[in-house]
Amino acid sequence: DADVTQTPRNRITKTGKRIMLECSQTKGHDRMYWYRQDPGLGLRLIYYSFDVKDINKGEISDGYSVSRQAQAKFSLSLESAIPNQTALYFCATSGPGIGETQYFGPGTRLLVL
Amino acid sequence: EDKVVQSPLSLVVHEGDTVTLNCSYEVTNFRSLLWYKQEKKAPTFLFMLTSSGIEKKSGRLSSILDKKELFSILNITATQTGDSAVYLCAVGDGGSQGNLIFGKGTKLSVKP
Numbered sequence: 001d002a003d004v005t006q007t008p009r010n011r012i013t014k015t016g017k018r019i020m021l022e023c024s025q026t027k028g029h030d031r032m033y034w035y036r037q038d039p040g041l042g043l044r045l046i047y048y049s050f051d052v053k054d055i056n057k058g059e060i061s062d063g064y065s066v067s068r069q070a071q072a073k074f075s076l077s078l079e080s081a082i083p084n085q086t087a088l089y090f091c092a093t094s095g096p097g098i099g100e101t102q103y104f105g106p107g108t109r110l111l112v113l
Numbered sequence: 114e115d116k117v118v119q120s121p122l123s124l125v126v127h128e129g130d131t132v133t134l135n136c137s138y139e140v141t142n143f144r145s146l147l148w149y150k151q152e153k154k155a156p157t158f159l160f161m162l163t164s165s166g167i168e169k170k171s172g173r174l175s176s177i178l179d180k181k182e183l184f185s186i187l188n189i190t191a192t193q194t195g196d197s198a199v200y201l202c203a204v205g206d207g208g209s210q211g212n213l214i215f216g217k218g219t220k221l222s223v224k225p
Binding site: 033043045058101102103105106 | 158
């Protein structure tokens with residue numbers, strides 16, 4: 001079984017809709033992250049959470065919100081989706097040490113029409 | 114501003130060739146450097162480097178870090194078509210509480 005799972009794997013939505021991307025992990029890590037990947041831009045950090053009560057904005061948090069429901073679950077929401085949020089979204093987890101390896105989920109491919 | 118720069122951005126080689134991918138960085142509070150391989154799905158962890166001059170090796174892949182000159186290289190020998198992927202370099206920045214700063218990646222294409 002995968003250590004980091006994301007649902008859905010693919011999603012098509014319309015401009016203005018609210019959608020939620022979910023991430024679950026079985027690695028027992030406290031730290032979780034949401035990234036988006038766009039062609040030619042690499043990975044960019046949206047939000048990160050170091051434990052259930054600690055949530056921080058990343059580079060590109062505008063238009064997104066997150067919820068850390070439990071140690072193992074970290075959800076990303078697009079409150080009102082827009083076409084430039086079309087991207088590949090990755091969830092990741094890591095152990096408590098600074099700079100520790102991040103383990104990625106399989107990604108969610110989102111298309112906003 | 115912290116940054117991670119990878120070069121080349123893309124590379125086309127033939128099977129059997131050896132390739133070297135480069136990653137240079139400017140990070141306020143360096144903690145670690147990581148290499149990932151990304152095919153059509155999520156990135157796969159390759160190496161994590163924290164100390165200068167110590168080569169990490171796994172099969173045909175190896176990597177080394179130079180903390181004085183602020184760069185790392187990833188070598189792939191005897192390339193195979195299955196090595197075709199985007200290779201990502203990321204630096205762990207202790208100053209930003211452990212987040213990773215990613216480069217844009219090097220797209221490697223290995224032709225038969």
